[in-house]
Amino acid sequence: MAPDPTRAVPLPLREQADVRDRWLTQRLLDVLPELMDRAGIDVWLVIGRESNEDPVLATFLPATWLSARRRTMLVLHRSDDGVTSSAVSRYPVGQFLPAWSPDDSPGRPVEESQWAEVRRIVEQAEPRRIGIDVSEAFALADGLSHTEHRLLVAALGPYADRLVPAEDLVVGWLETRLPEEIQALHGLNRLVHDVIAEAYSPAVLVPGTTTALDLAWWIRQRLHDLGVEPWFHPSVSLQRAGVPLVEQAGTLLPAVPYDAVIEPGDLVHCDVGLSSLGLRTDTQRNGYVLRPGETEAPAGLREALHVGNRMQDLTTEALSAGRTGNEVLAHARAAAAAAGIDGDVYSHPVGFHGHGAGPAIGLWDEQGGVPGAGDYRVHPDTVYALELAVRRPVPEWGGQCVRMALEQGIALTGEGVEYLDGRQTGLILIPPG
CATH class of the missing domain: 3.40.350.10 (Creatinase/prolidase N-terminal domain)
Incomplete structure (x- = not known):
C-alpha cells in the first residue's frame, strides 16, 4: 500500500522517499x-x-x-x-x-x-x-x-x-503543486501549529524565567526531535508596554532585546519554518502572556489581530490568477488604505523552497513593488506564505503602537484561496506563571 502523506506528519524517512518518488512521477506526467x-x-x-x-x-x-x-x-x-x-x-x-x-x-x-x-x-x-x-x-x-x-x-x-x-x-x-502535495502541506502546517502551541504552553514558557532566545532554541530542538528540520533558525520577538517600536529601514520594528526574559503583559511573536517531504512551511504566531488576574488579552491587542485578519482578507481577495505580484500588492494596499489600515504586505511563494520561485508580493522594505520577481504572474495550483503586518495603537498601553505580524500558508487553486490548517484569529493565551 502506498504511504499516505496526510495520515501523519512526519512520516518515517523510507515512507517519505516513496511518496516523493511517486509525486515526481506524477509531476513529470501531469504537470x-x-x-x-x-x-x-x-x-x-x-x-x-x-x-x-x-x-x-x-x-x-x-x-x-x-x-x-x-x-x-x-x-x-x-x-x-x-x-x-x-x-x-x-x-x-x-x-x-x-x-x-x-x-x-x-x-x-x-x-x-x-x-x-x-x-x-x-x-x-x-x-x-x-x-x-x-x-x-x-x-x-x-x-x-x-x-x-x-x-x-x-x-x-x-x-x-x-x-x-x-x-x-x-x-x-517549482511553484506548481499537485493536489496531494497541497493536502500534505495541510498536515505540515498542522505540525508547526502544534509545535508553536506547545512552545507557548506552561510546560515550556515560564514567564519571569524563559527568554525569547530560549524559546527560539526550544522550537528548533523540538522540530529536530520530531524528525523535521527548520529551513531557517526560528525567531522569537517581544513587544511590551513602555518599550515603543523603533524605526529600521523605514518601518517600525520591536525594540525589546532578542534575549530578554519573557514577562507577564508581553506580546510574543514567533517565526517558524520546517522541511519535510521535500516541501517547506513558513508560519508566524502571536501569543499574549496574561498578567495576574487577567483572563484575556487587552482589547487593543485583540483588535490589532482582528485588523491583521482583515488585511489578510484584502490580500487574498486581490490574489487572483493572471495578475502579477506587483498588481496583487497594489490592489491589497489600495484596499487597506481605503479601509484605514496601516500595514505592509510581503508575501511569497513557498514549496520546494521556503522563499520559493514565483511572484513576489512585496518585500517588507519594498512596498512600491518588486522589479523582476514582482512582475511574474500568479498561477493556480500554487502555495504562498501569506505574510504581512499591521500597526495599531493600543489604548491599554497608553496609545503605544503595536506591530501585529502574521504569516500563514495558503493554497490558490481553481476553487480560490484555502488556508493550510487554518489561520490564527485569536491570540494564544499564556498563563502568568
Whole structure:
C-alpha cells in the first residue's frame, strides 16, 4: 500500500522517499508537459555538478540521492507523446532513462563523450527552443554555472543559437503543486501549529524565567526531535508596554532585546519554518502572556489581530490568477488604505523552497513593488506564505503602537484561496506563571 502523506506528519524517512518518488512521477506526467507548452520550450536541459548543483536539479533526483553525482545532465524533451526524460549521467538517475555510459565510447575522454551524447539527443529532437536555467529575476532559475554554460555552447555547435532562458518553465515547475502535495502541506502546517502551541504552553514558557532566545532554541530542538528540520533558525520577538517600536529601514520594528526574559503583559511573536517531504512551511504566531488576574488579552491587542485578519482578507481577495505580484500588492494596499489600515504586505511563494520561485508580493522594505520577481504572474495550483503586518495603537498601553505580524500558508487553486490548517484569529493565551 502506498504511504499516505496526510495520515501523519512526519512520516518515517523510507515512507517519505516513496511518496516523493511517486509525486515526481506524477509531476513529470501531469504537470511538466503543460508547463513546457506554456513556456514554448521543446527541450529543457538541467545540468549540474556535485557540490555545485542547479537548485532545480534536486527536485528531479530520486529521494535517496541527497545531491548530484559528478556531472548530472537531464534532458527533458516535449513531444506529441508527452515528455521524454533522459539522464546523461555516470550513474542511473531514478526514473530517468539512462541515455549514456562512458563504456559506450572506450578510449574517448569521459567529458567529451558525455557532452557529445547531449548533442546527439538535441540533434535527434530538432528543437526550436532549448531551455537552460539562466535568469536575472529568480536565483532559483539561474542555476546553470558559467563553466557548464561554456561547455554546453561548445558541444551544441550551431544548435547553441536555439538556447533560451527557461525562467518561466523553471518557476512553473517549482511553484506548481499537485493536489496531494497541497493536502500534505495541510498536515505540515498542522505540525508547526502544534509545535508553536506547545512552545507557548506552561510546560515550556515560564514567564519571569524563559527568554525569547530560549524559546527560539526550544522550537528548533523540538522540530529536530520530531524528525523535521527548520529551513531557517526560528525567531522569537517581544513587544511590551513602555518599550515603543523603533524605526529600521523605514518601518517600525520591536525594540525589546532578542534575549530578554519573557514577562507577564508581553506580546510574543514567533517565526517558524520546517522541511519535510521535500516541501517547506513558513508560519508566524502571536501569543499574549496574561498578567495576574487577567483572563484575556487587552482589547487593543485583540483588535490589532482582528485588523491583521482583515488585511489578510484584502490580500487574498486581490490574489487572483493572471495578475502579477506587483498588481496583487497594489490592489491589497489600495484596499487597506481605503479601509484605514496601516500595514505592509510581503508575501511569497513557498514549496520546494521556503522563499520559493514565483511572484513576489512585496518585500517588507519594498512596498512600491518588486522589479523582476514582482512582475511574474500568479498561477493556480500554487502555495504562498501569506505574510504581512499591521500597526495599531493600543489604548491599554497608553496609545503605544503595536506591530501585529502574521504569516500563514495558503493554497490558490481553481476553487480560490484555502488556508493550510487554518489561520490564527485569536491570540494564544499564556498563563502568568
